[in-house]
Amino acid sequence: xxxxxxxxxxxxxxxxxxxxxxxxxxxxxxxxxxxxxxxxxxxxxxxxxxxxxxxxxxxxxxxxxxxxxxxxxxxxxxxxxxxxxxxxxxxxxxxxxxxxxxxxxxxxxxxxxxxxxxxxxxxxxxxxxxxxxxxxxxxxxxxxxxxxxxxxxxxxxxxxxxxxxxxxxxxxxxxxxxxxxxxxxxxxxxxxxxxxxxxxxxxxxxxxxxxxxxxxxxxxxxxxxxxxxxxxxxxxxxxxxxxxxxxxxxxxxxxxxxxxxxxxxxxxxxxxxxxxxxxxxxxxxxxxxxxxxxxxxxxxxxxxxxxxxxxxxxxxxxxxxxxxxxxxxxxxxxxxxxxxxxxxxxxxxxxxxxxxxxxxxxxxxxxxxxxxxxxxxxxxxxxxxxxxxxxxxxxxxxxxxxxxxxxxxxxxxxxxxx
Amino acid sequence: xxxxxxxxxxxxxxxxxxxxxxxxxxxxxxxxxxxxxxxxxxxxxxxxxxxxxxxxxxxxxxxxxxxxxxxxxxxxxxxxxxxxxxxxxxxxxxxxxxxxxxxxxxxxxxxxxxxxxxxxxxxxxxxxxxxxxxxxxxxxxxxxxxxxxxxxxxxxxxxxxxxxxxxxxxxxxxxxxxxxxxxxxxxxxxxxxxxxxxxxxxxxxxxxxxxxxxxxxxxxxxxxxxxxxxxxxxxxxxxxxxxxxxxxxxxxxxxxxxxxxxxxxxxxxxxxxxxxxxxxxxxxxxxxxxxxxxxxxxxxxxxxxxxxxxxxxxxxxxxxxxxxxxxxxxxxxxxxxxxxxxxxxxxxxxxxxxxxxxxxxxxxxxxxxxxxxxxxxx
Numbered sequence: 151x152x153x154x155x156x157x158x159x160x161x162x163x164x165x166x167x168x169x170x171x172x173x174x175x176x177x178x179x180x181x182x183x184x185x186x187x188x189x190x191x192x193x194x195x196x197x198x199x200x201x202x203x204x205x206x207x208x209x210x211x212x213x214x215x216x217x218x219x220x221x222x223x224x225x226x227x228x229x230x231x232x233x234x235x236x237x238x239x240x241x242x243x244x245x246x247x248x249x250x251x252x253x254x255x256x257x258x259x260x261x262x263x264x265x266x267x268x269x270x271x272x273x274x275x276x277x278x279x280x281x282x283x284x285x286x287x288x289x290x291x292x293x294x295x296x297x298x299x300x301x302x303x304x305x306x307x308x309x310x311x312x313x314x315x316x317x318x319x320x321x322x323x324x325x326x327x328x329x330x331x332x333x334x335x336x337x338x339x340x341x342x343x344x345x346x347x348x349x350x351x352x353x354x355x356x357x358x359x360x361x362x363x364x365x366x367x368x369x370x371x372x373x374x375x376x377x378x379x380x381x382x383x384x385x386x387x388x389x390x391x392x393x394x395x396x397x398x399x400x401x402x403x404x405x406x407x408x409x410x411x412x413x414x415x416x417x418x419x420x421x422x423x424x425x426x427x428x429x430x431x432x433x434x435x436x437x438x439x440x441x442x443x444x445x446x447x448x449x450x451x452x453x454x455x456x457x458x459x460x461x462x463x464x465x466x467x468x469x470x471x472x473x474x475x476x477x478x479x480x481x482x483x484x485x486x487x488x489x490x491x492x493x494x495x496x497x498x499x500x501x502x503x504x505x506x507x508x509x510x511x512x513x514x515x516x517x518x519x520x521x522x523x524x525x526x527x528x529x530x531x532x533x534x535x536x537x538x539x540x541x542x543x544x545x546x547x548x549x550x551x552x553x554x555x556x557x558x559x560x561x562x563x564x565x566x567x568x
Numbered sequence: 569x570x571x572x573x574x575x576x577x578x579x580x581x582x583x584x585x586x587x588x589x590x591x592x593x594x595x596x597x598x599x600x601x602x603x604x605x606x607x608x609x610x611x612x613x614x615x616x617x618x619x620x621x622x623x624x625x626x627x628x629x630x631x632x633x634x635x636x637x638x639x640x641x642x643x644x645x646x647x648x649x650x651x652x653x654x655x656x657x658x659x660x661x662x663x664x665x666x667x668x669x670x671x672x673x674x675x676x677x678x679x680x681x682x683x684x685x686x687x688x689x690x691x692x693x694x695x696x697x698x699x700x701x702x703x704x705x706x707x708x709x710x711x712x713x714x715x716x717x718x719x720x721x722x723x724x725x726x727x728x729x730x731x732x733x734x735x736x737x738x739x740x741x742x743x744x745x746x747x748x749x750x751x752x753x754x755x756x757x758x759x760x761x762x763x764x765x766x767x768x769x770x771x772x773x774x775x776x777x778x779x780x781x782x783x784x785x786x787x788x789x790x791x792x793x794x795x796x797x798x799x800x801x802x803x804x805x806x807x808x809x810x811x812x813x814x815x816x817x818x819x820x821x822x823x824x825x826x827x828x829x830x831x832x833x834x835x836x837x838x839x840x841x842x843x844x845x846x847x848x849x850x851x852x853x854x855x856x857x858x859x860x861x862x863x864x865x866x867x868x869x870x871x872x873x874x875x876x877x878x879x880x881x882x883x884x885x886x887x888x889x890x891x892x893x894x895x896x897x898x899x900x901x902x903x904x905x906x907x908x909x910x911x912x913x914x915x916x917x918x919x920x921x922x923x924x925x926x927x928x929x930x931x932x933x934x935x936x937x938x939x940x941x942x943x944x945x946x
Binding site for chain 1 (some may be wrong): 569826827837838840843847850862865935
């Protein structure tokens with residue numbers, strides 16, 4: 151389509167931004183205007199705040215926003231996953247009700263998938279939703295829920311049929327988090343932070359129009375959400391920087407980012423802080439120790455090679471070629487890098503590695519690395535699950551024989567904790 | 569920096585892989601590795617006549633194709649994959665590298681066309697019995713004899729040293745030490761006073777020789793006393809090229825181990841269905857892909873004249889060395905008992921992994937070298 155050439159799109163978005171962008175807007179006020187123009191989510195359908203633009207041209211729009219310094223729609227956290235999921239599976243009524251306030255950033259969302267009894271095996275959820283009277287009544291416990299205490303809405307995976315096989319008995323709901331049946335408790339981690347929550351659902355209520363897709367179709371919808379979660383991991387990082395320019399809208403955006411990013415402030419430490427290795431080696435004198443030098447080199451080699459591998463994957467993607475195996479390995483490699491980096495940080499710190507808190511090395515950062523790194527090989531898919539994925543999907547090795555998918559879920563052995 | 573191959577490069581690789589699969593199957597590897605020479609001139613010349621592989625990185629003005637390390641590395645990776653028995657590395661990476669970096673215009677004109685055409689098989693004799701490829705370790709002496717020069721001493725671990733037509737020799741002037749007083753010379757393989765002995769090598773697919781020099785007449789190559797710089801450069805290129813050769817072999821081992829696991833039945837199922845095997849294969853893929861990324865990056869960095877190339881080359885060599893050997897160890901393990909037999913092909917690559925690990929310095933040496941370059945630069 152001629153209207154979708156790069157030059158035409160660039161000219162059109164630039165003209166619109168030059169006519170409308172102003173740093174003295176309020177964040178919601180500006181985003182409302184942006185959504186009406188279709189430039190906030192240009193690849194979305196015209197009917198729902200977009201312009202039906204091919205995804206390949208979105209970077210052109212992003213470039214123009216960056217050029218003028220314009221703020222985009224709200225992208226942080228689970229709300230983007232909610233938007234993608236509702237757009238793909240939701241009813242018009244749900245799109246009407248939720249999409250706009252997701253894009254303006256007025257509503258915060260959380261994801262209620264993981265349970266104490268089902269971590270890697272998300273489809274083994276036992277939180278139950280029963281249709282009683284004219285509404286769904288939900289009972290169960292969810293865990294690892296980021297921002298649950300701030301969220302207005304939750305994306306809920308619950309079991310609606312125990313006689314069907316595991317994946318067939320699940321349904322997907324949107325649940326109002328601000329109701330008496332929902333109790334949120336912070337979950338304290340081994341590094342002392344409480345970035346996640348446990349959510350207790352006790353006779354929580356979901357009106358029938360808030361089921362997403364059909365009863366029993368919950369796993370397909372969940373797959374959509376998880377797919378977008380994996381895809382979004384990269385863009386979150388670049389988004390989280392914000393602008394350092396003055397202006398009302400920038401102030402509001404900085405405040406929004408600070409709130410959203412608060413739970414993630416230890417994430418650089420869980421990755422091992424490879425960037426601190428050489429400065430620490432110089433500061434501690436470990437740079438002169440041939441044994442430590444070997445260990446430092448091992449980490450740097452792995453980390454550099456991982457960076458180049460990721461660049462290769464991205465280059466393939468940009469050229470529209472199918473990604474080779476390099477695209478599936480990053481998660482597993484990052485665990486190796488983090489563990490090796492934590493080891494070297496310990497070696498370099500000597501007895502100081504026994505200490506924690508603001509007076510310990512690097513204002514406590516080193517101590518935080520040492521007790522945060524174990525999260526890397528668990529969160530977002532354990533190393534073991536990653537290896538299964540690599541073996542089965544990339545190397546096409548035989549799938550693990552399953553013992554739980556063919557029979558009614560009520561007959562499947564499961565954890566006693568619910 | 570370039571992070572992908574062009575369509576032309578990919579096509580070049582595909583053609584080369586087909587050619588090598590046809591001309592250098594494992595049966596041929598086994599036949600040649602049992603010979604003392606380790607290669608045959610007829611096959612070598614045919615390969616170069618058909619594909620011009622010795623000419624790849626030699627500039628056009630000296631009869632070559634004038635490609636960069638990007639293409640040269642592809643050739644080496646595919647040869648490492650096929651375990652080709654040929655004096656290719658010695659000739660095109662070591663000898664041609666030394667001539668390109670140290671030689672005068674006239675010397676390049678005289679020596680390189682023969683290499684480019686495949687007529688001259690050449691090598692570089694740098695290491696001695698002490699087993700160091702560092703220029704400073706050189707003890708072989710070059711002295712004046714009338715209008716010319718003679719060499720006295722020995723060289724060892726010389727790639728294809730017993731069969732090369734032309735040998736570039738790193739030698740030291742009397743009363744010099746360290747990196748001063750070092751020069752390159754060339755001597756023909758049949759020079760008087762030169763005794764060449766094939767070494768009993770653990771990896772029979774890569775032949776090494778010890779060379780004894782007794783008043784061997786030699787021709788200077790490049791400026792007298794100034795070989796340390798060019799030699800360091802050649803060793804950087806050698807590390808990058810070997811890294812690329814290694815990742816080719818590592819990937820082949822990984823693929824063969826996977827194919828075997830898919831086929832091998834135990835307990836009524838393919839062993840590839842066991843999670844222990846799947847996790848091992850995933851780990852092997854990680855090792856090999858990381859090493860490939862580093863090797864490819866280093867080759868591109870050579871072409872782009874990257875300032876950090878010394879550190880990057882050592883990084884790529886160390887990474888490939890660990891990955892290749894680890895993959896070889898896993899590959900034998902995946903094959904089980906049969907993997908430890910002579911008849912199974914795994915040991916051929918295992919031994920190449922081992923010899924490549926040590927050649928031009930092992931991973932420990934290159935990690936230290938990388939650290940030194942990084943800390944010196946800062």
